[in-house]
Amino acid sequence: MSVATRPQLSHLRAxxxxxxxxxxxxxxxxERPVLxxxxxxxxxxxxxxxxxxFRPAPFPFPLMHVDTGHNFPEVIEYRDRRVAELGExxxxxxxxxxxxxxxxxxxxxxRASRNQLQTVTLLDAIxxxxxxxxxxxxxxxxxxxxxxxxxxxxxxxxxxxxPKNQRPELWNLYNGRIKKxxxxxxxxxxxWTELDVWEYIDQERLEVPSIYFAHERPVFQRDGMLYAWRExxxxxxxxxxxxETVRYRTVGDMSCTxxxxxxxxxxxxxxxxIAATRITERGETRADDRVSEAAMEDRKKAGYF
Amino acid sequence: xxxxxxxxxxxxxxxxxxSTLIGRLLFDSKQxxxxxxxxxxxxxxxxxxxxALDLALLTDGLRAEREQGITIDVAYRYFATAERRFxxxxxxxxxxxxxNMVTGASTADxxxxxxxxxxxxxxxxxxxxxxxxxxxxPQMVVAINKMDLVGYAQARxxxxxxxxxxxxxxxxxxxxxxxxETTYLPMSxxxxxxxxxxxxxxxxxxxxxLLELLEQVEVAYDHPHEKPARFPVQWVVRPAxxxxxxxxxxxxxxxxxxRLGDEVAVLPSGARTRIAGIDTYDGELxxxxxxxxxxxxxxxELDVSRGELIxxxxxxxxxxxxxxxxxxxxAEQALxxxxxxxxxxxxxxxxAVVDAIDDILDVHTLERTAAPESLELNDIARVRLRxxxxxxxxxxxxxxxxxxxxLIDEASNGTVGAGMIMAQAA
Numbered sequence: 001m002s003v004a005t006r007p008q009l010s011h012l013r014a015x016x017x018x019x020x021x022x023x024x025x026x027x028x029x030x031e032r033p034v035l036x037x038x039x040x041x042x043x044x045x046x047x048x049x050x051x052x053x054f055r056p057a058p059f060p061f062p063l064m065h066v067d068t069g070h071n072f073p074e075v076i077e078y079r080d081r082r083v084a085e086l087g088e089x090x091x092x093x094x095x096x097x098x099x100x101x102x103x104x105x106x107x108x109x110x111r112a113s114r115n116q117l118q119t120v121t122l123l124d125a126i127x128x129x130x131x132x133x134x135x136x137x138x139x140x141x142x143x144x145x146x147x148x149x150x151x152x153x154x155x156x157x158x159x160x161x162x163p164k165n166q167r168p169e170l171w172n173l174y175n176g177r178i179k180k181x182x183x184x185x186x187x188x189x190x191x192w193t194e195l196d197v198w199e200y201i202d203q204e205r206l207e208v209p210s211i212y213f214a215h216e217r218p219v220f221q222r223d224g225m226l227y228a229w230r231e232x233x234x235x236x237x238x239x240x241x242x243x244e245t246v247r248y249r250t251v252g253d254m255s256c257t258x259x260x261x262x263x264x265x266x267x268x269x270x271x272x273x274i275a276a277t278r279i280t281e282r283g284e285t286r287a288d289d290r291v292s293e294a295a296m297e298d299r300k301k302a303g304y305f
Numbered sequence: 306x307x308x309x310x311x312x313x314x315x316x317x318x319x320x321x322x323x324s325t326l327i328g329r330l331l332f333d334s335k336q337x338x339x340x341x342x343x344x345x346x347x348x349x350x351x352x353x354x355x356x357a358l359d360l361a362l363l364t365d366g367l368r369a370e371r372e373q374g375i376t377i378d379v380a381y382r383y384f385a386t387a388e389r390r391f392x393x394x395x396x397x398x399x400x401x402x403x404x405n406m407v408t409g410a411s412t413a414d415x416x417x418x419x420x421x422x423x424x425x426x427x428x429x430x431x432x433x434x435x436x437x438x439x440x441x442x443p444q445m446v447v448a449i450n451k452m453d454l455v456g457y458a459q460a461r462x463x464x465x466x467x468x469x470x471x472x473x474x475x476x477x478x479x480x481x482x483x484x485x486e487t488t489y490l491p492m493s494x495x496x497x498x499x500x501x502x503x504x505x506x507x508x509x510x511x512x513x514x515l516l517e518l519l520e521q522v523e524v525a526y527d528h529p530h531e532k533p534a535r536f537p538v539q540w541v542v543r544p545a546x547x548x549x550x551x552x553x554x555x556x557x558x559x560x561x562x563x564r565l566g567d568e569v570a571v572l573p574s575g576a577r578t579r580i581a582g583i584d585t586y587d588g589e590l591x592x593x594x595x596x597x598x599x600x601x602x603x604x605x606e607l608d609v610s611r612g613e614l615i616x617x618x619x620x621x622x623x624x625x626x627x628x629x630x631x632x633x634x635x636a637e638q639a640l641x642x643x644x645x646x647x648x649x650x651x652x653x654x655x656x657a658v659v660d661a662i663d664d665i666l667d668v669h670t671l672e673r674t675a676a677p678e679s680l681e682l683n684d685i686a687r688v689r690l691r692x693x694x695x696x697x698x699x700x701x702x703x704x705x706x707x708x709x710x711x712l713i714d715e716a717s718n719g720t721v722g723a724g725m726i727m728a729q730a731a
Binding site for chain 1: 340
């Protein structure tokens with residue numbers, strides 16, 4: 001077996017190059033792409049990759065955030081600052097508006113979440129703007145159903161994903177052909193792991209929202225997770241609010257994203273913590289994946305991110 | 306040091322130890338997390354497993370797969386060691402075997418072919434080896450597994466190695482042009498013999514364990530200077546305002562290396578110019594090597610567009626509209642000679658008509674037989690096709706990136722065929 005001798009690209013550079021290639025394919029082959037930007041770490045990496053793919057020109061697509069109205073304020077503040085820095089256009093699709101116009105009905109009770117409602121808002125916005133491709137930051141290492149998803153993931157005219165009938169994806173040749181009303185979700189970070197994302201953020205010295213670092217905030221414990229308490233949170237009998245030093249591994253809705261006890265206050269410390277962790281990102285922090293054995297697959301089939 | 310990202314395929318059915326091997330690689334490199342393991346344990350128990358963890362549950366992600374206990378689609382798995390990052394394309398051995406295997410193999414640097422030491426070289430391992438060679442995977446590791454069940458016997462191992470070598474000679478005997486280097490290894494994935502740690506029970510084997518092999522093996526991009534430069538133009542950068550007269554050609558270097566000042570040709574037009582700049586977001590470069598994504602500036606103002614290819618003029622690829630290719634048919638709907646498809650090759654799309662099916666390959670006997678009327682799902686055949694625009698290509702055996710294409714059905718938009726170019730058609 002031949003053994004190589006010369007130093008080549010680091011794995012982060014190889015993953016970066018692959019992702020840039022994917023983004024440029026989309027820009028070249030679609031008429032109206034959009035990049036979904038949540039202010040979370042994965043979409044922060046997407047923005048840097050878009051800079052690498054398209055500068056010195058502006059991005060050939062707008063950014064879009066599906067705002068549940070239950071986001072961490074630190075993340076919204078970061079989102080607006082980053083968009084202004086880049087000088088790009090941001091569209092905000094609002095779940096509150098979907099509720100107000102009667103497109104969706106808000107769940108009630110202490111376990112109410114707007115997570116499911118986002119899908120309707122997202123699909124409505126894609127249809128309203130006539131988007132034919134949407135970049136997302138999902139990774140295959142996140143979850144079992146995602147491990148099987150294509151880089152170019154086809155959605156029918158109802159926004160649905162059909163996991164049993166995916167287009168084969170070979171070499172670096174992506175099939176972006178669709179009919180009117182259909183669209184493609186594109187995942188340039190498909191082959192990245194959570195650790196790759198953090199190492200890349202560190203390498204590129206990217207700013208991330210402050211909630212990714214250890215901080216003290218009022219929390220309460222539910223189903224083994226630590227949730228942020230804020231004015232208006234409905235508690236269930238026996239639950240108590242107490243101060244805790246936590247950080248977030250994922251940025252989602254305040255209502256369904258748990259924090260982890262952590263003292264990691266710098267990027268280097270976060271990278272070390274992720275390298276040593278024994279629990280997956282979604283398993284540790286996302287209540288939405290705990291609903292059933294195939295919770296993510298079911299939501300994805302319906303058009304979720 | 307090597308490129309520290311390696312992609313490899315495994316293929317096979319449940320009982321040949323593939324899941325156990327992947328489970329062990331993930332587990333021993335600490336890539337299986339506690340919540341995943343708890344989940345596997347919980348589901349294994351609910352299914353009535355006898356306390357044994359069903360590691361296939363780690364890779365079988367879709368509801369239908371879990372319900373039916375089968376694997377439908379290629380799954381991608383990730384793990385890392387101090388030496389390298391690995392991507393496993395885990396190809397199921399059941400339905401649509403060929404289609405899945407070809408998909409997984411298309412991007413792989415190494416194929417790990419598993420053979421059950423009790424059973425010897427079976428049909429499925431042969432097909433895996435054959436498809437790996439057809440898809441031009443440069444390195445093959447033949448892991449003779451379940452050595453614990455044959456008493457770790459050297460004689461049995463050597464018998465299987467001889468059997469495989471005979472088969473491999475047939476693979477290379479003119480029927481299949483792609484060179485693959487083969488390494489053999491005795492293993493017990495279940496007990497961890499020669500997976501991560503060298504086995505004390507097989508002192509007669511003096512090679513490295515599997516993981517060490519995978520950490521050291523060479524990948525296609527390791528010697529970019531030895532290969533001709535191929536730069537398919539993907540995207541033209543022309544800032545609308547404030548960018549002055551900047552005009553750059555973006556793309557991913559498919560192979561080789563380009564240097565500032567190099568004389569280059571733009572194909573198919575044949576125009577010549579020099580490289581005036583190699584731009585990246587992180588600054589200008591003196592030299593770029595594959596597989597970097599970059600933006601080229603050219604000395605002369607040429608009208609270069611997406612789909613054209615930049616290379617050194619003395620190492621130019623073929624430009625032609627009629628070609629001969631091996632294709633793997635991936636659709637339920639048969640391919641009939643005379644049908645039209647959209648063909649995507651590098652960054653160019655064209656219309657293609659399949660003029661003739663020359664012959665078809667029997668993946669069981671490796672014999673080529675007379676052409677059938679049409680091609681069915683999973684068939685592999687040699688065809689001749691014509692394209693509406695010239696393609697700029699290399700034979701697949703010389704360059705996987707510039708020698709491959711996909712066929713797309715114009716009506717359904719489905720990806721229906723995978724093609725590997727042999728040569729310009731006579």
